[in-house]
Amino acid sequence: MKREKSIFTNSRLYPQSYEAHESFLKYLLLTVEKPYRFLFKKNEDKIIIEDIQCMNDIIDKIDKKCARISLELESYSTIPKLIEILSKYYYTTDYSNFDLPYLGIGAKSALCYLYGNISTGTGSANSKVFQFIEYCMLKESLIGLKNLIIIHPEEVIELTCYGALLSDRLRVIAIDLSSVNKSEHRGLRLGKYGADLFLNKHSDFLRSVINVINTRNNSIPDIFKKTPFEYIPFHVETKDFWIKSYLYLKLLVFIASVRKSIEDSDYIGVVILNDCAMILNELNIPLIEKDLQRLNMTFFWQRPWFKKRIGNWNSNMINERPIVRIDNNSKGLYATSVTIVCDSFNWFLESSVLNYSEKSAGVNLPQGIFQNAVSNKFEEDVISFLKEHDFRAGKVSENATWFVETPTKLTNINNEKIPGEIDCLAVKNGTVLLIECKVLTDGVDENKIRNLSSKLNEDDQELFFYKQESKFNWLMNTVEFRNNYDFIKIILLDKKHLARVSDTHIVLTFDELKEMVS
Incomplete structure (x- = not known):
């Protein structure tokens, strides 16, 4: 082994890690069709998940299994294999033929088990490493399903060795979640x-x-x-x-x-x-x-x-x-x-x-950096996009000035003060888009998912819909907008979030708005 400036250029860990990546691809060909197979006993064909506690019990069992396997593995050779597989999964097309959105975060989770038991294991066989990754993938997948139950606790999920049977409503959320899991590593926002x-x-x-x-x-x-x-x-x-x-x-x-x-x-x-x-x-x-x-x-x-x-x-x-x-x-x-x-x-x-x-x-x-670099930038991007699609679009200030090509002071017939800025007011062919732009923190655990949901559903914890309705009522009593306009009120998010959104109000992502307008 050659050491140059703390670099192990001829370490056996390099060929071992690459070989593990190549062998893992072959392993997946044999196992990918049954991602939940480790959950089932002989002659058992389905598991019904009716509530979060039921799911927590299953996750706890898989968590203990992951911990037990990690105790058997040698961190010295296994961690490099995990990093090789992680890097190839996210940045090559080698794994693109497999529908495994939880492979990446499963391998990341596996690193935590191994580091926690760094001095105990001696095993290094690829078959054991692959089984370990599969269990960690399973755990992360079950956590994803648990998050769906948090959003819609009234739903029942049926598990088979081939996957989860979901209602149409949950399936839509699961598809969005899978897409996020596959790309979350890139830093979607910045x-x-x-x-x-x-x-x-x-x-x-x-x-x-x-x-x-x-x-x-x-x-x-x-x-x-x-x-x-x-x-x-x-x-x-x-x-x-x-x-x-x-x-x-x-x-x-x-x-x-x-x-x-x-x-x-x-x-x-x-x-x-x-x-x-x-x-x-x-x-x-x-x-x-x-x-x-x-x-x-x-x-x-x-x-x-x-x-x-x-x-x-x-x-x-x-x-x-x-x-x-x-x-x-x-x-x-x-x-x-x-x-x-x-x-x-x-x-x-x-x-x-x-x-x-x-x-x-x-x-x-400082908080002002977020406001200038992200929040205001998001609003500007929305306005620019709508202008490109022939909308008269602009922000409305607290003094009721609508910043379009020629700034226009909106006049309320009741002399009421505007109840706050409007992030984007856009008009085209008799249709008015009243848009409030929101950049929110992701829900990454039970409490945060519930908190995010309470902001975006009928609970209206942050009064997003209430405030927007107040601005809508004010606009309806302005000289400029009180007649012959169809209003569409939109709470606009910069990205998809794992949350339960309102059934009675319009909550869209910027990408969804683009599809609607284009």
Whole structure:
């Protein structure tokens, strides 16, 4: 084994991991048609799920089975295999023939079991690893079905070894959920401004980040125009964001160079490293050393973090910290990949700018950054799209000015004050679209799914529909809109969410609005 600057270029883990990926494809050909087969005893052909408790009992049994198998496996060889399979699943077409939306998050969940038992197992046979992944996939799939029951507790789900039998209503939600699971790794909201932009313009991107940190002023380089970075000047409240962005980019460059030295034609695969913390510390930027060291360590899976973090949305832990330790020796070996670091950078950007509560990845940024970089941008994109489709469209301000080609002051015949801004008011051929744009945090556990549902269904916890109705009533009493218009009131979301939405109000995603208008 050859060691160069903490790089294991000839490690047997590389061919073992690739061989595991190839063998796993063959394994799936034999098992993919019966994803729930491990649930059934001999001569048992179906399981009826009538409530959440019934589903929780099944999930607990599968969870214990996953934990038992992980105790038998050697983390040193198994974690690299999982990362190889993860990277190939999300960034190649190798798995596209399999309808397995939970494969990716199942493999991510498997990493958590293995890291938790890092010093116990000795098994390394691929057949055992594949069975382990299959059990983790099954658990994540059952959690997905449980989320459907949370949204529609009145529904009954029937399980067979071939899959779940769902009502038409649940099937629609399940299809949406499957689509999200297959693509969640890319950072759906801001990924195009993070790793995607860096991979296209990596030298300019990195140089620009360095320039922002070194100059420490509010001047934002041109490469960041029309991206969230444009709204994040360097100062004391944003310092951590810029330093960690720099570290992500340096790590990406380094990991890509390592992978290239191993397999020149295939950058999508596992990378094995030693002394990663020291590699990240070799930086030549005039920063406060303690800040640099503190942020360095947020890339690595560590015991204190793991014990505090485990138990809630485990499949996202590899997005939050992209470098996983694979052994328990004093020096330590680590595994990651270019694609996993890319996904982690995207998640860091998104969770920081959108102020997600899961702060183990993102850093706290001033609320105004979310408003300018995301919320206002979403409204502007909606207005621009409708204008492109021949609508007169614009925002209505708190002083009742409708910002169209020629700003128009709307006049209420009762002299009532407008009950708040209107995100988008659009008119075409006698039809008026009254649109309120919402950027909401995803539901990732029972409480958050219920909370999100209560905002979007008849409970109207955040008064979205009530406030929109008040604005509609005000508009109906304006000189401009009181006659001969058909109103369509829309609560518009920037993306799909796992939530129960209103049956009596219109709740759409931007993509659905585009389909409706085009």
